[in-house]
Amino acid sequence: MKSLMALSVVALVLVMGCATDQSKEIAQLRQEVSDLKVLAGPPPTSLDTLYPPEADAPVYQIKMFEMEAPFTGIAIETGKGNFELAKAYFERFRTQYLEVSKMVPEWEKEYPLEPVEQLGASLETGEQDKIMAAFGAVAGACNDCHFLNMPKVQQKYHWEDCSGIMVSDPVTKENVKYSQFMVNLNVSFVGIGLELEQGQPDNALKHFEALNSRYQTLKETCGACHQTEREYYVDDNVQALINTLGATLRTSSPDTNSVRTLSQQIGMESCMKCHWLHIPATYAKAQWNERKQGGEE
Ligand code: HEC
Ligand code: HEC
Ligand code: HEC
Numbered sequence: 001m002k003s004l005m006a007l008s009v010v011a012l013v014l015v016m017g018c019a020t021d022q023s024k025e026i027a028q029l030r031q032e033v034s035d036l037k038v039l040a041g042p043p044p045t046s047l048d049t050l051y052p053p054e055a056d057a058p059v060y061q062i063k064m065f066e067m068e069a070p071f072t073g074i075a076i077e078t079g080k081g082n083f084e085l086a087k088a089y090f091e092r093f094r095t096q097y098l099e100v101s102k103m104v105p106e107w108e109k110e111y112p113l114e115p116v117e118q119l120g121a122s123l124e125t126g127e128q129d130k131i132m133a134a135f136g137a138v139a140g141a142c143n144d145c146h147f148l149n150m151p152k153v154q155q156k157y158h159w160e161d162c163s164g165i166m167v168s169d170p171v172t173k174e175n176v177k178y179s180q181f182m183v184n185l186n187v188s189f190v191g192i193g194l195e196l197e198q199g200q201p202d203n204a205l206k207h208f209e210a211l212n213s214r215y216q217t218l219k220e221t222c223g224a225c226h227q228t229e230r231e232y233y234v235d236d237n238v239q240a241l242i243n244t245l246g247a248t249l250r251t252s253s254p255d256t257n258s259v260r261t262l263s264q265q266i267g268m269e270s271c272m273k274c275h276w277l278h279i280p281a282t283y284a285k286a287q288w289n290e291r292k293q294g295g296e297e
Contacts, residue, residue: 042288043152044106051157067096078131110145159281160225170213185214233274
């Protein structure tokens with residue numbers, strides 16, 4: 001009987017142990033999921049009121065610069081041993097910091113007060129090392145948020161969205177979405193090499209003609225976001241490569257190696273480098289929109 005009781009106590013302890021372990025694990029997983037959501041998700045929606053089109057100007061960004069100037073002033077004056085002026089900058093900075101911390105409710109806890117108060121206290125000591133260490137701690141809080149959120153805010157509010165751009169495809173004569181135009185461009189680009197591989201130089205040339213005319217259209221699409229002439233990706237250097245590719249394909253038996261090399265150069269200098277620059281913001285936006293439509297956020 002005694003041993004039976006002991007056994008059931010052991011069993012109970014085991015079950016409880018499991019239960020607490022599990023709830024701890026669940027809490028941990030919940031935290032992880034919420035961290036990952038912050039990492040992969042869009043910036044807090046209350047920022048919408050601080051950026052165009054809802055606001056007249058990028059209010060939050062302007063506030064950042066207003067906060068940064070006196071903050072940097074603290075370090076400059078400390079370096080000069082001018083502690084009174086450093087303290088004056090600190091007061092200005094502190095006011096700005098408190099104001100900014102309330103602008104985005106979701107981020108209030110990302111503006112810790114303690115390191116700021118410690119920076120204030122360190123300024124009373126007049127010891128440069130101490131002050132700069134306290135300054136570094138505040139800068140650390142700035143960076144914690146910047147590393148995680150600055151790229152997302154830039155992508156959401158400073159990059160135009162290409163999902164709204166319609167392009168008139170010169171080959172199919174259809175009006176297509178920008179992403180569909182890219183697919184069409186890709187078909188003519190990749191088609192050249194594939195047809196040549198199959199021993200069909202005439203078809204390869206047809207794909208080339210389509211590529212070249214789509215390329216002229218591609219040049220015009222930059223104007224949807226850029227006002228100045230483009231010096232990369234669709235400039236005369238790339239057009240020269242395309243022209244050489246055309247000349248090579250028009251010879252009686254096109255040299256496969258030259259075609260491959262020229263295609264790789266075009267792919268690298270135009271398609272690839274333009275993608276490295278423009279795709280991150282485009283896909284971040286697309287992913288956030290998809291989630292919104294999925295009802296997750
Ligand atoms: C503005 C510079 C730019 C240039 C130059 C450019 N692209 Fe793109 N491309 C984009 C952008 C932006 C997207 C994303 C469009 C979207 O999803 O809305 C894209 C998407 C694509 C896609 C779809 C990728 C996928 O699978 O998700 C393909 C394929 C593609 N481009 C091929 C090409 C080829 C081939 C060239 C060169 C002949 C080229 N692009 C040149 C900007 C560019
Ligand atoms: C809770 C998040 C957060 C904290 C904390 C924060 N920032 Fe920022 N900061 C941002 C975001 C987001 C941007 C991007 C704004 C934009 O581009 O519109 C930014 C942009 C800036 C910029 C402009 C950079 C550029 O090149 O566009 C400066 C300067 C700046 N912050 C200074 C600071 C300083 C100094 C601190 C700390 C004392 C700080 N920030 C704390 C979120 C934060
Ligand atoms: C959907 C909007 C959009 C389209 C379309 C677009 N860009 Fe951009 N591009 C940007 C943004 C935003 C930046 C970064 C800020 C800036 O430079 O304006 C940028 C930056 C650049 C830069 C680096 C900065 C500079 O101005 O030199 C180059 C080069 C560039 N784009 C080339 C192109 C070319 C070439 C095309 C057309 C084939 C193109 N872009 C189409 C949005 C776009």
